[in-house]
Amino acid sequence: MAYAERMLDTAGGQQAADLPDALVFGLKDGMSTTAHSHAPHSVVFYEGDNATRFYEVDEGIVMLFKLLPDGRRQVVEILNPGTIFGVSAGDLYDCSAETLTRTSLRAFDRREVERSLPLQRHLTRCLLTQMETLHDHAVLLGRKSAIERVSSFLMRLVPQRGGIGCMGPDKESASDSLDVVLTMTRQEIADYLGLTIETVSRVISDLKRRGLVTVERQDRIRINRICGICQLSGIH
Amino acid sequence: MAYAERMLDTAGGQQAADLPDALVFGLKDGMSTTAHSHAPHSVVFYEGDNATRFYEVDEGIVMLFKLLPDGRRQVVEILNPGTIFGVSAGDLYDCSAETLTRTSLRAFDRREVERSLPLQRHLTRCLLTQMETLHDHAVLLGRKSAIERVSSFLMRLVPQRGGIGCMGPDKESASDSLDVVLTMTRQEIADYLGLTIETVSRVISDLKRRGLVTVERQDRIRINRICGICQLSGIH
DNA sequence: CGAGAACTTGAAAATTGTCAATAATGGTGG
DNA sequence: CCACCATTATTGACAATTTTCAAGTTCTCG
Numbered sequence: 001m002a003y004a005e006r007m008l009d010t011a012g013g014q015q016a017a018d019l020p021d022a023l024v025f026g027l028k029d030g031m032s033t034t035a036h037s038h039a040p041h042s043v044v045f046y047e048g049d050n051a052t053r054f055y056e057v058d059e060g061i062v063m064l065f066k067l068l069p070d071g072r073r074q075v076v077e078i079l080n081p082g083t084i085f086g087v088s089a090g091d092l093y094d095c096s097a098e099t100l101t102r103t104s105l106r107a108f109d110r111r112e113v114e115r116s117l118p119l120q121r122h123l124t125r126c127l128l129t130q131m132e133t134l135h136d137h138a139v140l141l142g143r144k145s146a147i148e149r150v151s152s153f154l155m156r157l158v159p160q161r162g163g164i165g166c167m168g169p170d171k172e173s174a175s176d177s178l179d180v181v182l183t184m185t186r187q188e189i190a191d192y193l194g195l196t197i198e199t200v201s202r203v204i205s206d207l208k209r210r211g212l213v214t215v216e217r218q219d220r221i222r223i224n225r226i227c228g229i230c231q232l233s234g235i236h
Numbered sequence: 237m238a239y240a241e242r243m244l245d246t247a248g249g250q251q252a253a254d255l256p257d258a259l260v261f262g263l264k265d266g267m268s269t270t271a272h273s274h275a276p277h278s279v280v281f282y283e284g285d286n287a288t289r290f291y292e293v294d295e296g297i298v299m300l301f302k303l304l305p306d307g308r309r310q311v312v313e314i315l316n317p318g319t320i321f322g323v324s325a326g327d328l329y330d331c332s333a334e335t336l337t338r339t340s341l342r343a344f345d346r347r348e349v350e351r352s353l354p355l356q357r358h359l360t361r362c363l364l365t366q367m368e369t370l371h372d373h374a375v376l377l378g379r380k381s382a383i384e385r386v387s388s389f390l391m392r393l394v395p396q397r398g399g400i401g402c403m404g405p406d407k408e409s410a411s412d413s414l415d416v417v418l419t420m421t422r423q424e425i426a427d428y429l430g431l432t433i434e435t436v437s438r439v440i441s442d443l444k445r446r447g448l449v450t451v452e453r454q455d456r457i458r459i460n461r462i463c464g465i466c467q468l469s470g471i472h
Numbered sequence: 473c474g475a476g477a478a479c480t481t482g483a484a485a486a487t488t489g490t491c492a493a494t495a496a497t498g499g500t501g502g
Numbered sequence: 503c504c505a506c507c508a509t510t511a512t513t514g515a516c517a518a519t520t521t522t523c524a525a526g527t528t529c530t531c532g
Contacts, residue, residue: 066375068470074375089364095371113360120356124349127363128325134370135331139302139310141377142430146488186511194378196489201512218497218511234304382520422479432521437480454479454529 034107044086044097044105051088053107057081060103061183065191066095075192076137077130078184084126087113100183141194148234149193150203154180154213155233158226176226182219207232270343280322280333280341287324289343293317296339297419301427302331311428312373313366314420320362323349336419377430384470385429386439390416390449391469394462412462418455443468 035058038044044055047066055062057079064077064085076095079085087110088094112119140152157180182189190197204221207213212229214222223229230236271294274280280291283302291298293315300313300321312331315321323346324330348355376388393416418425426433440457443449448465450458459465466472 066371068375068379069472072379074378076371076374087364089361089368094368117353120360124356124360124363125325127360127367128323131363131367131370132325132330134367134374135302135312137374138312138370138377139304141374142310143304143308199488205512236305435520441480
């Protein structure tokens with residue numbers, strides 16, 4: 001489906017039409033959970049839907065986004081396995097959820113939060129981590145340049161790097177390069193970084209020209225100098 | 237203290253020097269809490285400090301912000317009374333906290349979260365609300381124009397407006413105007429909205445020129461046509 | 473009342489977005 | 503397995519927005 005068409009679909013706010021194959025997962029610690037398997041780019045729920053259930057990412061990646069009435073989209077979170085999402089403060093979901101890859105989810109009834117103390121704790125830990133990610137993302141969206149945004153995005157995909165213990169570009173222990181899989185289209189990256197698709201493309205071309213990355217496939221980038229990218233990310 | 241000086245102070249990352257007058261508040265539901273009174277523009281904690289305690293806003297307004305190494309600042313949250321802040325996923329605070337007005341806070345030992353179930357629930361509700369606000373703010377920072385950002389900011393200060401039940405500009409029941417107190421300098425507003433101080437100033441002047449607002453004092457704005465501002469906020 | 477801080481305004485520069493055309497990618501059917 | 507073609511991505515030229523730099527002006531508070 002073309003981007004524009006999906007856009008219209010999403011803006012409509014109807015319930016997810018392509019409901020996944022769902023099967024009762026049974027009981028786990030006294031909770032009834034349901035396992036859902038989703039194809040890539042399938043909608044879990046729409047902003048405005050009744051928030052009757054919440055989910056935990058089991059495998060795959062899920063993206064949360066919001067739309068403005070004129071179609072502008074902002075991806076607000078990208079969720080890895082282990083993350084809980086779809087818990088709403090009110091009765092409705094505040095954003096839409098769509099899978100990026102083939103994904104398996106665990107669904108819970110929203111009342112389960114009240115009942116289970118371990119779940120409550122897990123939820124709290126999860127929310128706190130998400131909150132810190134959102135803070136970082138606010139810095140990115142509010143204060144970083146295009147090249148800093150794209151570099152930060154790439155660093156996100158490098159495990160154990162870019163954090164506090166990241167020591168400059170000198171101390172190259174073994175290899176300073178890595179292949180990363182984007183799992184997102186340029187449009188999705190742009191909507192996540194608050195840029196246009198053209199700007200994202202231009203920045204990647206620029207990094208390519210400088211020899212910092214090699215684009216092996218559209219959704220597969222080899223970072224040749226991780227520390228070089230890290231330095232461009234604005235955190236140094 | 238001048239902005240630049242505060243900036244340097246903050247970047248330094250030392251413990252808050254101007255500790256407020258603190259007095260033991262006694263026990264409340266078996267929890268030991270401490271009441272803190274803070275002057276306007278005093279620091280509660282710095283990013284990177286040990287997150288030994290967390291807080292609840294009792295009265296006043298608190299701002300959370302992060303700094304990039306070169307001094308760029310992003311205000312990530314503005315907290316009203318009732319909000320819990322300073323609960324960290326790790327051992328350190330992920331952002332700095334500074335009061336905007338004279339503020340009274342309740343401080344808790346971080347271990348209290350584990351112990352008290354009511355507190356845990358309150359925390360969850362609070363985090364969910366903050367999360368939705370952060371999502372909205374990501375949309376603002378990533379996708380809205382300067383005038384939309386400033387208008388959104390002003391609408392934040394109008395109680396019960398700008399939400400879902402906000403019906404266009406026609407249905408003017410009684411009064412479509414309101415005085416709002418900013419409690420933030422232009423610099424703080426700019427750092428919250430991801431703009432420069434000059435852009436914020438220019439947008440406000442533009443709204444003034446169009447008759448939508450009247451600046452009564454630097455920190456006091458009369459919104460003459462609430463619905464007009466609402467329509468500029470990008471949510472219609 | 474005065475002085476520093478905060479705010480406003482203007483002109484020019486920089487960055488990013490828009491529009492339009494071209495290129496490449498990768499999935500599908502023959 | 504290959505060729506085709508819709509989709510996705512890249513690139514260029516230009517426009518729009520926002521930032522930067524540099525004065526001024528206006529507050530505010532001691």
